[in-house]
Amino acid sequence: MFKLIKIVGSGVNVPEPVKAAIPASNYIPAGTPIFFESGGLITTADDENPATHITLSDTQPDGSIMVFEITPNMLFETVLEGDPNNLGIGSKVALSCDSEGISRAVAPSPQGRLTVHDVSITKFDGDKIIVKF
Amino acid sequence: MIIYSKSTGLNNSAIGKLETPIKMIIEHESDVLTKRGGICDWLFNVERSNKFGETIIGQNEFDVFQAALEGAGAENDVISETYRKFIEHIQFMKEFTITAEMMEDANYGVAQDAKRRAENFTRAYYKTMNKICEFALANATESTGSFAKAKLDLTTGDGLPLFSASHTYGIDKNADCVQSNLFHGNIFKSGTDGVYSTAAFEEALGELSIKLRNMKDENGEPLGYTADTIILPGNRPAAETIVKKVCGSEGTLGGNYNDINLQFGNWNIIVMPTWQSEDDRVMIMSSEANKNLSGNMFFNRVPLTVSSWVDNHTGNYIWNGRCRFGVGFGTYKHILLAVDGNTAVNGSTAL
Numbered sequence: 001m002f003k004l005i006k007i008v009g010s011g012v013n014v015p016e017p018v019k020a021a022i023p024a025s026n027y028i029p030a031g032t033p034i035f036f037e038s039g040g041l042i043t044t045a046d047d048e049n050p051a052t053h054i055t056l057s058d059t060q061p062d063g064s065i066m067v068f069e070i071t072p073n074m075l076f077e078t079v080l081e082g083d084p085n086n087l088g089i090g091s092k093v094a095l096s097c098d099s100e101g102i103s104r105a106v107a108p109s110p111q112g113r114l115t116v117h118d119v120s121i122t123k124f125d126g127d128k129i130i131v132k133f
Numbered sequence: 134m135i136i137y138s139k140s141t142g143l144n145n146s147a148i149g150k151l152e153t154p155i156k157m158i159i160e161h162e163s164d165v166l167t168k169r170g171g172i173c174d175w176l177f178n179v180e181r182s183n184k185f186g187e188t189i190i191g192q193n194e195f196d197v198f199q200a201a202l203e204g205a206g207a208e209n210d211v212i213s214e215t216y217r218k219f220i221e222h223i224q225f226m227k228e229f230t231i232t233a234e235m236m237e238d239a240n241y242g243v244a245q246d247a248k249r250r251a252e253n254f255t256r257a258y259y260k261t262m263n264k265i266c267e268f269a270l271a272n273a274t275e276s277t278g279s280f281a282k283a284k285l286d287l288t289t290g291d292g293l294p295l296f297s298a299s300h301t302y303g304i305d306k307n308a309d310c311v312q313s314n315l316f317h318g319n320i321f322k323s324g325t326d327g328v329y330s331t332a333a334f335e336e337a338l339g340e341l342s343i344k345l346r347n348m349k350d351e352n353g354e355p356l357g358y359t360a361d362t363i364i365l366p367g368n369r370p371a372a373e374t375i376v377k378k379v380c381g382s383e384g385t386l387g388g389n390y391n392d393i394n395l396q397f398g399n400w401n402i403i404v405m406p407t408w409q410s411e412d413d414r415v416m417i418m419s420s421e422a423n424k425n426l427s428g429n430m431f432f433n434r435v436p437l438t439v440s441s442w443v444d445n446h447t448g449n450y451i452w453n454g455r456c457r458f459g460v461g462f463g464t465y466k467h468i469l470l471a472v473d474g475n476t477a478v479n480g481s482t483a484l
Contacts, residue, residue, distance in 0.1 A: 057141040
């Protein structure tokens, strides 16, 4: 899960939400990075398709989901899955296979923008980490 | 998530969007950490500050007088600063946003009741104070720790972590002027097979108390403070039971003798709920030494202040809570940590 914790340099910490259509059978939880395929279909982002939005709610029974657009000054808190492997501030990272965190085991794609923003101590598998898209 | 709003679908019951009657709304499940008078007040000296940080300075004092022959002159003595500890305040903040529609439509909770909003900030404030104090003590075998994105300095005036086997004292700071407040040994268990034993703890507690009493001042003299507080992790039931039995029994434990229990009635036992330890360990502290020597310090620079405003662009209501305080250890001589086991932990001294 990617939790928006701050919008740097902004007077507010919350984004403007957007309501998008999604089949009720396609369950995507809140805090998932997504992108819109051609035709407007929401799909979970991966290392091939960088995230453009994050879900603000779970898929709703009425076939909708709240999302917000990712801007460069947003800071997200997520989980490091796996070994840190010389992780540092500014390290370019990729989403983990389940897109619920980041993982050094997945090679970041050239068009991906996910970088580590954390300024605190050494991270280990399972620790929270702050990233920017 | 992020905004307290209707559209996330996470707060439907607050706006009455449910088909069943509400019997109870549980907004807080425990008051353990969220009230005034918790661990912070029990174990730390809480003081105000009106500067960017506070420094605790230690110095030695005059030694004994030296004999002099008739007509001879007096020997010289010297006073000098022997240690210095600076504790800097850290700013802590929290923000909370509710959409205008939620403020208009909510039937209960933070969106409907202003008292709830204030109460939530207060609870979080006390939770921060108590948890940071617990964290500082529980992790003080390290030099630094990270709590809520704050880097905490867990060292004392000699630059070593609060619990260390190599603390220094005095002007000379040579290899002889070293003392330990980090121990390991048969604290809760006895024998080679390591069976829990009240007799073992009764003996260990006596030894640890005397270790603390013999902690040396900056002149190398024993301080003589009486230990009166036992601090335990929250998740070690066998150790906790033994401690309570030893402190609460009039007679000596685990034997056939009719001796009195010297530890009876002398101790306050404090269990730190968020200190979850992987082994049996215990802290012994003298509250008098803690107070006199500025041991565990909590400096309140700015108490909680909450401001609120409306974002005109979105109509969202925003609350922002802010406080500043500093946490640190002015000295190490008021407290010690003992780990059960025969292997050294972080270089601990064998008991």
